[in-house]
Amino acid sequence: MSRSGYTLPVFACASAIAALHWLRHCQPLKVVSVDLIEPAQIVEIPIEQVAGLSENMALAITHSDPGDNLDLTKNTPIWAMVEWREEGEAVIIRGGEGIGKQLNADDKPAIYAYAQRLLQENLRRMLAPGEKITVTIILPEGRSLAVRTSNAAFGVVEGLSLLGTTGISQPLSTPAQLDAFRSELQRKADSFESLVFCIGENGLDLAATLGINPERLVKTANWLGPMLVEADVLNVKEILLFGYHGKLLKLAGGIFHTHHHLADGRREILAAHCALAGLKSADIRAVFNSATAEAALKYLRNLNASTGGDWVERVYTAIAQAIDTRSQEYIQSHSSRGVAATVCGSILFDRDRKIIVKSQTGCILMGKLC
Structure with missing residues (x-):
């Protein structure tokens, strides 16, 4: 029986949740709960490391686990940096190093609809009224892994995409x-x-x-x-x-x-x-x-x-x-x-x-x- 794992957006979301928890409580989490939304399921994702970078900024790291899928991102580190902000939208999501750029969309980060929704919905639940954060997703190995994918064929360069319509990854x-x-x-x-x-x-x-x-x-x-x-x-x-x-x-x-x-x-x-x-x-x-x-x-x-x-x-x-x-x-x-x-x-x-x-x-x- 093949073992299902989770898609990259799920691990990015888990890292962001852990970093935001650190900013609020100054305590590291070893495991976080992520609402996959699609499907309607709560999953537990282990956290590798959490650190405060400043009074207003924290970083958390997970590693991808796509299950039995022969995915080149297996066990790749996924970082999320979360920072408090004073103005603008409640949650702003940015692509850092290793997240690809969309050539046909003015170099916007290749963070697509499901990943955006997953991050927004999970993180907004943790914010008090008036609180605002910027989330930067980083894939340290993304640029090197991207050359082994077909991303460039879809106009995505310099990194990987956070793409998908579900949180479940299967072979x-x-x-x-x-x-x-x-x-x-x-x-x-x-x-x-x-x-x-x-x-x-x-x-x-x-x-x-x-x-x-x-x-x-x-x-x-x-x-x-x-x-x-x-x-x-x-x-x-x-x-x-x-x-x-x-x-x-x-x-x-x-x-x-x-x-x-x-x-x-x-x-x-x-x-x-x-x-x-x-x-x-x-x-x-x-x-x-x-x-x-x-x-x-x-x-x-x-x-x-x-x-x-x-x-x-x-x-x-x-x-x-x-x-x-x-x-x-x-x-x-x-x-x-x-x-x-x-x-x-x-x-x-x-x-x-x-x-x-x-x-x-x-x-x-x-x-x-x-």
């Missing part, structure tokens, strides 16, 4: 995690005919900000094939595949487990669709030799600008249609429902979380969901 590539995803799908299929599949946290976060009911969102990680089959078994009418183009375009090549250790094929898929769209041989080679899918997309955008063409639209429209077609074929190959089998549409976004393309079916589904 994403084990059969036990697939069982957890299937259980969530089964629960939501009882309430909705149309659902949205998101591979990761970026998709979940963006879909919610676009107005899609979070209760319709289902995380799949890399298990898209088994989850599509499960949706059909559960008589789900429609699935919107909503994801980062560098992951989702693999489906256009018939790859339905998207972990890069099992299969990649992104540059081959992109180059093939460029050839079908009529690009010149030199441009096809440039796309094929791009280091990442994001670099290939940038090349096509630059080609649009220099030639006045519409290559991004032509190539990605074809890819989105291929994703729908291959997904439909995959479902049909495992289904006994015939024409009643689950229908798929797709929406792809880029590293700046901007929509690149909606398939024809994706447009229809998006209209129903928002």
